[in-house]
Amino acid sequence: MSLIGPAKIGPWNKFMILKSQVEWALHCCAILAGLPDGRYLSTKALAEFHGLPKEYLSKALQGLSQAGLVDTSLGPSGGYRLAKPPAELTFLEIVEAVEGRQRTFVCTNIRANNPCRPKDHCESSPCAVARIMWEADEAWRAKLRGVKLSDLVGILSQEVAPELWKSSFEWVLERAG
Amino acid sequence: MSLIGPAKIGPWNKFMILKSQVEWALHCCAILAGLPDGRYLSTKALAEFHGLPKEYLSKALQGLSQAGLVDTSLGPSGGYRLAKPPAELTFLEIVEAVEGRQRTFVCTNIRANNPCRPKDHCESSPCAVARIMWEADEAWRAKLRGVKLSDLVGILSQEVAPELWKSSFEWVLERAG
DNA sequence: CGAAATAAGGATATCTTTTGTCCTTGATAG
DNA sequence: CTATCAAGGACAAAAGATATCCTTATTTCG
Numbered sequence: 259m260s261l262i263g264p265a266k267i268g269p270w271n272k273f274m275i276l277k278s279q280v281e282w283a284l285h286c287c288a289i290l291a292g293l294p295d296g297r298y299l300s301t302k303a304l305a306e307f308h309g310l311p312k313e314y315l316s317k318a319l320q321g322l323s324q325a326g327l328v329d330t331s332l333g334p335s336g337g338y339r340l341a342k343p344p345a346e347l348t349f350l351e352i353v354e355a356v357e358g359r360q361r362t363f364v365c366t367n368i369r370a371n372n373p374c375r376p377k378d379h380c381e382s383s384p385c386a387v388a389r390i391m392w393e394a395d396e397a398w399r400a401k402l403r404g405v406k407l408s409d410l411v412g413i414l415s416q417e418v419a420p421e422l423w424k425s426s427f428e429w430v431l432e433r434a435g
Numbered sequence: 436m437s438l439i440g441p442a443k444i445g446p447w448n449k450f451m452i453l454k455s456q457v458e459w460a461l462h463c464c465a466i467l468a469g470l471p472d473g474r475y476l477s478t479k480a481l482a483e484f485h486g487l488p489k490e491y492l493s494k495a496l497q498g499l500s501q502a503g504l505v506d507t508s509l510g511p512s513g514g515y516r517l518a519k520p521p522a523e524l525t526f527l528e529i530v531e532a533v534e535g536r537q538r539t540f541v542c543t544n545i546r547a548n549n550p551c552r553p554k555d556h557c558e559s560s561p562c563a564v565a566r567i568m569w570e571a572d573e574a575w576r577a578k579l580r581g582v583k584l585s586d587l588v589g590i591l592s593q594e595v596a597p598e599l600w601k602s603s604f605e606w607v608l609e610r611a612g
Numbered sequence: 613c614g615a616a617a618t619a620a621g622g623a624t625a626t627c628t629t630t631t632g633t634c635c636t637t638g639a640t641a642g
Numbered sequence: 643c644t645a646t647c648a649a650g651g652a653c654a655a656a657a658g659a660t661a662t663c664c665t666t667a668t669t670t671c672g
Contacts, residue, residue, distance in 0.1 A: 274453050371485050
C-alpha cells in the first residue's frame with residue numbers, strides 16, 4: 259500500500275500539546291511587565307482581562323510563584339508582580355514554571371527487551387534514539403531561553419493599536435493595588 | 436513569597452510527552468533499515484523483538500504506512516519494509532507520521548477577550564506569543580529534520596556490542612518473509 | 613482450491629492527564 | 643472587624659493515551 263503525498267491525517271491530528279495554562283501565564287506576565295513598581299495585580303483582574311476561569315488561572319499563577327518568578331501579596335490590594343525585570347525573565351522560565359521540566363521524549367529502554375540479549379547485559383550509555391530526541395528538546399529549550407519577556411513587550415508595544423494599548427494600560431492601573 | 440533555586444517540583448513533574456508509539460516506531464524503523472531488499476518483517480516479529488503489545492504497535496506501523504514511509508505486504512511472509520533508503524528518511528518524518536503535525540503550542544487567541552477591545556476589532560497578524568512559541572517548535576522540527584535514519588543506524592552499529600548486533604540481525608532474518 | 617498468516621481498521625475498555633469548580637485556611641489592608 | 647487576597651486541598655468532568663478484541667480483505671503456500 260502506498261499513498262501519494264504527505265501523511266493522511268486521521269486520528270493523528272492531535273499532537274502533544276502544551277497546557278493552555280502556559281499561554282495564560284505568558285500573557286499574564288506580559289501584563290505584569292507593565293505594572294508600576296511596587297504595585298500588584300490580582301488573579302481576579304488577570305482572569306477578567308483575559309476572559310479566563312479565575313480559579314484555574316490561579317493554579318498557573320501559583321506555578322509562577324513557586325518558581326520564584328513572581329512575588330505575591332495578600333489582602334485587598336494584593337496580587338502578583340514580577341520578581342525581576344522583564345529583561346531578565348525568559349520564556350523558558352515561564353513555560354517550565356507551569357508545564358514542568360521533563361523532556362518531551364521519555365525513553366522506556368525497549369532495547370532491553372531484545373530476546374537476543376544476555377540477561378546480565380548492561381548498557382553503557384542512554385539509548386541513541388533517546389539522545390537524538392533529547393537534542394531536539396534542547397533546541398526547543400534553547401530557543402525559548404533566548405527570548406526575554408521584554409522582547410515580547412517590545413513586539414506588543416509596536417503591534418497593538420495605540421488606543422487599545424493605552425486603554426488596556428489604564429484598565430490595569432485602575433485595578434492594581 | 437519566594438523560593439530559592441529552581442522551581443519546586445510538585446504536581447508539575449509531568450510535561451507534555453510524546454506518545455510511546457513514537458519511540459516504538461523509531462526503533463522499528465531502525466530494524467527495518469537492516470532488512471535485505473525485497474523482504475518484509477511482520478508486526479508480530481517487531482512486537483516480539485521489542486517486547487511490545489502487538490495490536491497496539493500495529494497502530495503505530497499503520498501510521499508509518501499511511502504516511503508512505505513503509506510498504507506493506509499481506510499474507511504469510513508479509514509485513515513491513517522501508518519505502519525508501521534510510522539516508523532519505525528523517526526522524527521528523529517518522530515522528531510526525533505517528534504523532535501528527537500539529538504544533539505543541541495552540542493559540543486560543545485570548546487577547547480577543549480584552550474588555551477594552553472594540554467589538555469590531557480585527558487582528559492583523561497571529562498573536563506575538565504564539566509566533567515565538569511556534570519558532571521554538573520549528574527549531575525542534577529542524578533538529579529532527581536534520582537527522583536521518585541512516586545516522587541512527589550508524590551510531591547503533593558502533594555502540595551495540597558486536598555479538599548482540601550479529602545475533603539480532605540473524606534473529607530478524609529468520610523471521611523476515 | 614483451501615488453510616494459515618498478514619495488514620487495515622472499527623469498536624470498546626481502562627487509565628492518566630487536563631481542565632475546571634468549590635471550599636477552607638491564613639494573612640493583610642483599610 | 644470586615645472584605646479581599648493567595649495557597650492549596652478535594653473533587654468532578656472531559657479529553658487523550660494505552661491498550662484489547664474482532665472483522666474483513668488479501669496473499670502465500672501446500
